[in-house]
Amino acid sequence: MTEITTISGNRGLMLEEPLIFEQGCPGRIGVDIADPGPVDEDRLGGLARQGAIGLPDLSEPQMVRHYTRLSQKNYGIDSGFYPLGSCTMKHNPRLSEKMARIPGLTDLHPFQPQSTVQGALEVIDLLAHWLKGLAGMPALAMSPAAGAHGEWCGLMAIRAYHDDHGDSRRTRVLVPESAHGTNPATAAMCGYSVDPVPANERGRVDVAALKAKLGPDVACIMVTNPNTCGLFEDEILEIARITHDAGAFFYCDGANYNAIVGRVKVADLGIDAMHINLHKTFSTPHGGGGPGAGPTVLSAKLAPYAPLPFVVHGTDGLELVEHAEQAPGAKPFGRVKGYHGQFGVFVRALAYILSMGADGLRQTSSDAVLNANYLLASLKDVLSASFDGPCMHECLFDDRFLKDSGVTTLDFAKMLIDEGFHPMTMYFPLVVHGALLMEPTESEAKETLDGFIAVIRALAAKAKNSEAEAFKAAPRLTPRRRLDETLAARQPILRWKHGANAEG
Amino acid sequence: MRYLPHTEADRRAMLATIGARDVDCLFQDVPAAARLDQPIDLPAGQSEMAVERVFTRMAGKNLSAGCAPFFIGAGLYRHHVPAAVDQLLTRGEFLTSYTPYQPEVSQGTLQYLFEFQTQVAMITGMEVANASMYDGATACAEAAVMAARVTRKKKIVLSGNLHPHYVQTTETVTKHQGLEIEALAPDPFGFEDLMGRVDSRTACLIVQNPGFFGGIRDLTQLADACHEVGALLVVAVAEPVSLGLITPPGAMGADIVVAEGQSLGMGLQFGGPGLGLFATREKYVRQMPGRLCGQTVDQDGKRGFVLTLSTREQHIRREKATSNICTNSGLCALAFTMHLTLLGETGLTRLAKLNHAQAVRLEQSLRRVPGAKVISQTYFNEFALYLGDDVDAAEVVEKLAAKGILGGVAASRFYPHWPELRPILLLAATETNSQDDMAALVSALNEGL
Ligand SMILES: Cc1ncc(COP(=O)(O)O)c(C=O)c1O
Numbered sequence: 001m002t003e004i005t006t007i008s009g010n011r012g013l014m015l016e017e018p019l020i021f022e023q024g025c026p027g028r029i030g031v032d033i034a035d036p037g038p039v040d041e042d043r044l045g046g047l048a049r050q051g052a053i054g055l056p057d058l059s060e061p062q063m064v065r066h067y068t069r070l071s072q073k074n075y076g077i078d079s080g081f082y083p084l085g086s087c088t089m090k091h092n093p094r095l096s097e098k099m100a101r102i103p104g105l106t107d108l109h110p111f112q113p114q115s116t117v118q119g120a121l122e123v124i125d126l127l128a129h130w131l132k133g134l135a136g137m138p139a140l141a142m143s144p145a146a147g148a149h150g151e152w153c154g155l156m157a158i159r160a161y162h163d164d165h166g167d168s169r170r171t172r173v174l175v176p177e178s179a180h181g182t183n184p185a186t187a188a189m190c191g192y193s194v195d196p197v198p199a200n201e202r203g204r205v206d207v208a209a210l211k212a213k214l215g216p217d218v219a220c221i222m223v224t225n226p227n228t229c230g231l232f233e234d235e236i237l238e239i240a241r242i243t244h245d246a247g248a249f250f251y252c253d254g255a256n257y258n259a260i261v262g263r264v265k266v267a268d269l270g271i272d273a274m275h276i277n278l279h280k281t282f283s284t285p286h287g288g289g290g291p292g293a294g295p296t297v298l299s300a301k302l303a304p305y306a307p308l309p310f311v312v313h314g315t316d317g318l319e320l321v322e323h324a325e326q327a328p329g330a331k332p333f334g335r336v337k338g339y340h341g342q343f344g345v346f347v348r349a350l351a352y353i354l355s356m357g358a359d360g361l362r363q364t365s366s367d368a369v370l371n372a373n374y375l376l377a378s379l380k381d382v383l384s385a386s387f388d389g390p391c392m393h394e395c396l397f398d399d400r401f402l403k404d405s406g407v408t409t410l411d412f413a414k415m416l417i418d419e420g421f422h423p424m425t426m427y428f429p430l431v432v433h434g435a436l437l438m439e440p441t442e443s444e445a446k447e448t449l450d451g452f453i454a455v456i457r458a459l460a461a462k463a464k465n466s467e468a469e470a471f472k473a474a475p476r477l478t479p480r481r482r483l484d485e486t487l488a489a490r491q492p493i494l495r496w497k498h499g500a501n502a503e504g
Numbered sequence: 505m506r507y508l509p510h511t512e513a514d515r516r517a518m519l520a521t522i523g524a525r526d527v528d529c530l531f532q533d534v535p536a537a538a539r540l541d542q543p544i545d546l547p548a549g550q551s552e553m554a555v556e557r558v559f560t561r562m563a564g565k566n567l568s569a570g571c572a573p574f575f576i577g578a579g580l581y582r583h584h585v586p587a588a589v590d591q592l593l594t595r596g597e598f599l600t601s602y603t604p605y606q607p608e609v610s611q612g613t614l615q616y617l618f619e620f621q622t623q624v625a626m627i628t629g630m631e632v633a634n635a636s637m638y639d640g641a642t643a644c645a646e647a648a649v650m651a652a653r654v655t656r657k658k659k660i661v662l663s664g665n666l667h668p669h670y671v672q673t674t675e676t677v678t679k680h681q682g683l684e685i686e687a688l689a690p691d692p693f694g695f696e697d698l699m700g701r702v703d704s705r706t707a708c709l710i711v712q713n714p715g716f717f718g719g720i721r722d723l724t725q726l727a728d729a730c731h732e733v734g735a736l737l738v739v740a741v742a743e744p745v746s747l748g749l750i751t752p753p754g755a756m757g758a759d760i761v762v763a764e765g766q767s768l769g770m771g772l773q774f775g776g777p778g779l780g781l782f783a784t785r786e787k788y789v790r791q792m793p794g795r796l797c798g799q800t801v802d803q804d805g806k807r808g809f810v811l812t813l814s815t816r817e818q819h820i821r822r823e824k825a826t827s828n829i830c831t832n833s834g835l836c837a838l839a840f841t842m843h844l845t846l847l848g849e850t851g852l853t854r855l856a857k858l859n860h861a862q863a864v865r866l867e868q869s870l871r872r873v874p875g876a877k878v879i880s881q882t883y884f885n886e887f888a889l890y891l892g893d894d895v896d897a898a899e900v901v902e903k904l905a906a907k908g909i910l911g912g913v914a915a916s917r918f919y920p921h922w923p924e925l926r927p928i929l930l931l932a933a934t935e936t937n938s939q940d941d942m943a944a945l946v947s948a949l950n951e952g953l
Binding site: 017019020021024026027028029030031033034035036037039040041042043044045046047048049050052053054055056057058060063064066067068070071072073074075076077078079082084087089090091092093095097098099100101102103104105106107108109110111112113115116117118119120122123126130133134145146147148149151152156159180181182184185186187188189190191192193194231232234236237260262263264265268269277279283285286287288289290291292293307308322323325333334335336337338339340341342343344345347351354355356357358359360361362363364366367369370371373374376377378389390392413414417422423428442443444445446475478479480481482483484485487488489492493494495496501 | 505506507508509510514515517518519521522523524527529530531532533534535537538539540543544545546547548549550551552554555556558559560561562563564565566567568569570571574576578579580582584586588590592594595596597598599600601602603604605606607608609610611612613615616617618619621622623625626627631632633635636638639640641642667669670672673675676677679680681682719720721722747748749750751752755764771772773774775776777778789795796797798799800801802803804806807808809810812813815817818819820821822823824825827828829830831832833834835836837838842844845846847848849850851852853854855857858860861863864867880881882883884887901902905910913917920935
């Protein structure tokens with residue numbers, strides 16, 4: 001293929017787009033705003049801004065074109081297969097978007113009198129009812145804003161329980177080595193030290209090692225289930241038992257709940273607290289990094305410590321409890337964020353849940369696990385599977401199949417981009433070398449998986465066939481090729497400044 | 505089921521490839537005692553039409569802000585969001601992408617984050633901003649923790665003009681991090697003495713501007729006082745539109761600025777999701793929480809963007825990370841930056857002036873309510889109204905609601921333990937209020953008091 005150069009730098013549908021700061025022109029406007037009219041006397045106390053802010057002025061058509069062009073430089077689930085392990089990139093139904101835009105659900109202020117928002121409280125209550133029912137757990141903290149925030153909420157409730165019971169010796173949290181980075185970071189935020197637990201040769205928690213580490217100074221364990229290797233912790237009941245025997249709690253990272261939703265109740269696994277990423281299992285869009293929501297189910301022991309606010313059934317309908325004394329018996333550990341939780345995300349998740357129903361959700365986890373096992377079965381002879389199957393909703397490979405090829409996991413992933421796929425998760429979990437973690441989700445048809453499998457098989461053959469150069473050069477067909485991350489970190493340029501950000 | 509593509513034939517073929525008899529076999533690692541062989545006892549799935557009916561019914565039980573004279577603020581403000589914002593927000597390439605870990609297929613997300621960071625730094629008057637936090641309250645808590653890290657001191661002083669949810673969130677986040685919180689009493693009249701509160705043990709002082717009760721403060725001397733004892737000044741902004749008209753915190757010496765970005769691009773959404781803005785000085789950037797997008801070049805030397813300085817973050821640093829945040833508020837940041845792009849310098853300035861003018865007009869109309877008095881000496885688009893010694897503002901709010909008016913929020917909703925605050929009503933005015941709205945509020949207050 002000869003390199004085609006154009007005068008403009010554009011390449012057909014691949015359009016170059018300058019920063020907004022490079023295309024403004026003072027005096028344009030993209031929103032018509034009424035003339036403020038004369039104000040006799042301002043009430044700014046002499047603190048009116050002096051000098052310009054520096055924002056560019058654009059018209060609406062320029063703005064629309066800018067963001068349309070930017071969107072075209074992105075890959076989403078809507079564009080194609082996105083097997084990003086641990087992230088559950090499933091289809092985002094458009095009904096959810098439509099429901100979230102009903103004025104009676106979106107144009108509501110959190111401090112309206114409660115009598116005027118009974119329908120909104122019903123959304124929260126109904127979603128909570130479903131999540132508790134699916135998990136089999138008695139209580140739920142609705143307000144956490146994401147998975148990591150839910151982890152913190154769960155651990156704060158655990159700490160509140162121990163403190164309330166005068167048990168201040170518990171200063172350690174046991175976290176498997178395969179855990180996501182948020183787990184140890186969360187434990188540290190709660191004032192705990194983190195003690196890693198090794199995995200056994202089957203990719204699960206080494207129960208003997210766990211047992212040896214448990215003791216009267218352990219506050220809780222944080223175990224992801226299914227774990228980050230895509231495996232169900234088959235000794236989970238024993239894990240729960242020895243944890244409880246030591247007086248500690250079992251926090252479960254529920255990032256991988258999509259594998260078991262509708263087929264297994266969290267309560268039946270001996271779990272005391274678990275967050276549910278609505279932006280994973282319940283299909284709310286990831287939006288390029290958020291927003292999410294991480295409602296956290298709690299056992300009866302932990303329930304009294306749930307944070308404010310929460311919804312209760314009162315005599316005049318639903319009531320939002322904003323202060324501890326409104327709810328006798330409650331000992332909330334505090335407040336985790338402003339207002340009443342990620343309401344816009346709740347609406348979307350509930351629309352999905354009502355669409356799927358208990359039967360559809362069971363089919364969801366079944367198909368998600370089926371798809372992952374199909375990838376595993378179809379690829380294990382050409383890639384190196386880290387563990388034997390069956391896997392749950394994702395399958396893990398390591399880089400042994402690339403040994404001596406000169407190709408790395410990163411190169412392999414970048415080559416997939418040119419083939420029109422989003423890469424899998426790379427280099428996570430840390431417990432295997434050069435991890436490639438694939439999570440197909442239930443949204444993908446067999447044809448899509450077959451197309452992906454064919455490409456992976458061909459690429460694996462290419463890698464073994466000493467075509468490392470081609471891999472190193474990938475991707476070649478994207479708006480930008482590999483980016484210099486070392487330069488970005490060594491000489492950080494974190495914003496536009498006049499005259500400082502010239503196009504390279 | 506419309507979201508699930510497999511036919512039974514597909515499933516059979518795939519099971520054959522796997523070598524499993526049925527799907528249940530794939531769940532063999534689940535302890536038998538925990539395996540459910542039936543769907544959970546909850547309703548079955550429904551069609552789009554049926555689900556729409558459920559939501560329409562629930563929506564019908566709410567009084568939406570657009571259907572009432574509406575004056576509620578208290579940290580979240582109702583602004584007109586231009587149609588183009590939401591239309592573009594639903595483009596699947598934005599909506600359905602993950603965090604931009606693969607920069608070659610995420611230049612769209614990365615470029616708008618870079619533009620967003622620049623806009624946030626500009627309006628706050630700071631040098632750098634991150635790619636968002638969950639909301640203003642959590643951003644505020646993160647600022648407290650960061651200040652302690654930077655100064656290696658432990659005392660965090662919270663002004664009585666800081667939003668009570670920011671106060672409570674900060675208290676909760678810092679509870680087990682060895683910090684000492686000194687939260688001052690609510691300060692509706694703007695009397696508190698903050699200068700006397702900072703000393704050599706202080707990590708930071710956190711003030712809100714405009715304050716929770718409306719007041720706008722010159723923070724220059726406070727900043728100097730903080731810096732003299734080695735403390736940081738953290739400024740929280742709950743209404744970013746105010747930055748179109750008033751001196752930004754950065755110009756008054758702030759070291760960290762946190763804000764709630766909801767005002768631009770997002771609408772009310774019953775208070776969530778929010779958008780935490782976080783800006784600081786360049787010298788503190790390595791102590792900052794949250795994702796950062798930076799400029800670099802690609803293999804061909806072309807300008808491009810990547811996530812950077814991630815050695816601060818949980819996926820690299822684990823228990824030593826500056827924060828545990830992972831998923832943030834990406835799409836809300838997009839809504840914010842799109843709205844601000846449409847406004848530009850000219851539009852933000854004009855919008856801010858209009859908001860202030862509306863609030864001044866509201867104050868003037870309220871002079872017709874006997875016994876009521878605006879107690880905020882200064883304000884932007886929200887102020888505290890004292891209704892009279894024996895008046896319970898919470899009751900007034902309920903009476904107004906019964907007349908179909910969403911007439912502000914009673915201070916007692918936040919401060920139930922402060923009887924002296926019972927007569928105080930917080931009222932906000934924005935460009936969305938009409939003269940008729942104001943007239944309706946005034947006449948209802950006259951009837952109700
Ligand atoms: C296993 C695991 N735990 C925790 C998290 C954190 O969740 P969130 O990004 O919603 O905060 C993730 C998300 O990437 C994850 O994969």
